Amino acid sequence: MSVAIENFVKAIYKNGMRDNNDTKPGNIAKELKISNAAATDMAKKLAAKDLLEYEKYKPLKLTEQGTKVALSVIRKHRLWESLLFKMFDMSLHDIHREAELLEHQTSDLLADKISEYLGNPKFDPHGDPIPNAKGEITTVDTSISLSNAQEGKTYIISRLMSDDKEFFDFCAQNGLKYGNTLVVSKQFSKNKMTQILINNNTILLNQDFTSIIYVNENN
Template identity: 35%
Template structure:
């Protein structure tokens, strides 16, 4: 299959993990593909038994499609973990490289990476790595930063937006996986969150805060 098809299956799978779904128009915006292009891909994937698709309704993965999507995400996140652990690359450096490697990785190589890394459950961004059977380990008692209450301290356990610009911003302010942050306030007008991380005080917009997962 093509890279764009892989990316479509991944997007649907990740939305399902978060308990949401994506319409064809949302997928088109997310993947930067024209709506007619998404429709053509959806029809082809339905013929291949990978999705269930009806116009004006969200696409749903079949069991076959879910297993395929989980395998692609597994390869991606294992490569991220390998680059982070073995090559000492920052969490803001690994996503783009893994995007290229995931499409060229056999199941056998993925299994060897998994074994070498000690079967990690989460990637450098705190996102779950599916096992070889497509199962993922769920986190408990987590919330998004935008829901945090001022005056409390939390541990950062994951981020869901891995864009280069945002990851570089996190790195610049010292926000990393497992770091402790304190919520010092909120701006009522737009619900931006004021945080202190490693003695650095900064303002995080609600849009960005919605992509940061924290835990007491």
């Protein structure tokens, strides 16, 4: 399986898991930084390989085989992130960048060895679930985006869904880390902004951030 194909099905799977659930070729093209025409052409080719379902102007949908390929790549990516974070204490952006390269060169055997070495983790350092060797995600995701959190409630950060360096630098500087606790002090729904209290600091976040920071209520 080529790197281009693996990245394409992975992008469809990940976009399908997000709040906007936008898997149209144009959005996948934007995600992968390719032209709309190239994305449409790839979608048609992969439909012929039974990796996805393609219909003009419709969102792309992975077949069972396509989902299996995507989850295999995602498993390797997230295991590498976990290993690099554990061994070298690298930043969240750096582990993502390196894992993007390593995931395509990793055999199933090596992935299993990495998982075993790490104690078969269920989540990576971003809070993203790690599929098991069978391509199954065994955890139940009950998280919501910070933009949908309720005022006055306390939450635990469960996922940071980004690969942007500035985002991760901001998170690191302000204690926005997987597993940390925050309080939603105010939702400015008209202006699409959220005010939070974390580590005794008040921070105002716009929707660009609150839509990719996921939390679970701290009961």
